[in-house]
Amino acid sequence: MSVTAAETWRPRATQQGWLSRLFDNKAFLIVMCLAPAIGLLMVFLTYPLGLGVWLAFTDTTIGQRGIYVGLENFEFLFGDPIFWNAIFFSVFYTGVATVGKFGLGLWLALLLNNHLPFKSFLRAIILLPWIVPTVLSAIAFWWIYDPQFSIISWVFIELGLRETNIDFINTAWPARWSLIAANIWRGIPFVAISLLAGLQTISPSLYEAAMLDGATAWQRFRFVTFPMLLPILAIVMTFSIIFTFTDFQLVYAITRGGPVNSTHLLATLAFQRGIPGGQLGEGAAIAVAMIPFLVFATLFSYFALARRKWQQGESND
Secondary structure, eight states: OOOOHHHHOOOOOOOOOHHHHHHTOHHHHHHHHHHHHHHHHIIIIIHHHHHHHHHHTBOOBTTBOOOBOTTHHHHHHHTOHHHHHHHHHHHHHHHHHHHHHHHHHHHHHHHHTSOOTTHHHHHHHHTHHHHSOHHHHHHHHHHHTOTTTOHHHHHHHHTTSOSSOOOOSSSHHHHHHHHHHHHHHHHHHHHHHHHHHHHHTSOHHHHHHHHHTTOOHHHHIIIIIHHHHHHHHHHHHHHHHHHHHTOOHHHHHHTTTOSTTTTOOHHHHHHHHHTTSOOHHHHHHHHHTTHHHHHHHHHHHHHHHHHHHHHTTOOOO
């Protein structure tokens, strides 16, 4: 029995080249898509971080290659009272400023979440302290705190509450509180807008159900608002702690770590020792000493989010 040519004809399968097969490979495409981001992170993050850690274990100075000295820089810092003062003020500055920013920011977010006239305009105005460059804000506060030309001192004198100007930045504790006030002023918009975005995601039906059950305003906040805000609250607090702890521009522009090194943060002290002082190894060691605090802030965010998953009945994997 013969078979006709039409019956035996089959289309020839096109054979893919090695390049086509390579681009059809899912793993290869993933690597290719991630390569630019990985390259940027390696150049602008991993290399500077690795170099800073290496310099912390050397006696490198500006213009002179150092040698490996082990833990000598850290041993010197542990006996340096200025270093411990910088740690104290960094933790104190971060703690007080974070509490102030979140207290006022949450209050402002709850206020803006209500139906107010010109609500959109008010939300835009509130962002101004955050979007103004830090150096400009610092210069403005430097004039506000100036011992001779301070507008705060002028108001107090005009009202008869004081006879002399207030010395904001030439004594230790007034300078510290002045820096904290400036940081709170700059940080409130970031916290308020972020928490406001979280408030917008909470379903009004939850509040209606709570009101039907007779819940007071405080109970609605405690059992509805706060638990629903916890994930974004943890993330925003983590970023706020990191930004505040590593603050440099505001402190350096207003006080430069003075008076008598009383307002140095670890970031400003590392810069002073490493660049103007020329001791790159010592400055790098101070910067490396900040890493445990930053890791703690990151772990805080992770465990707060994990706790929220547990509340929702999800696994923490």
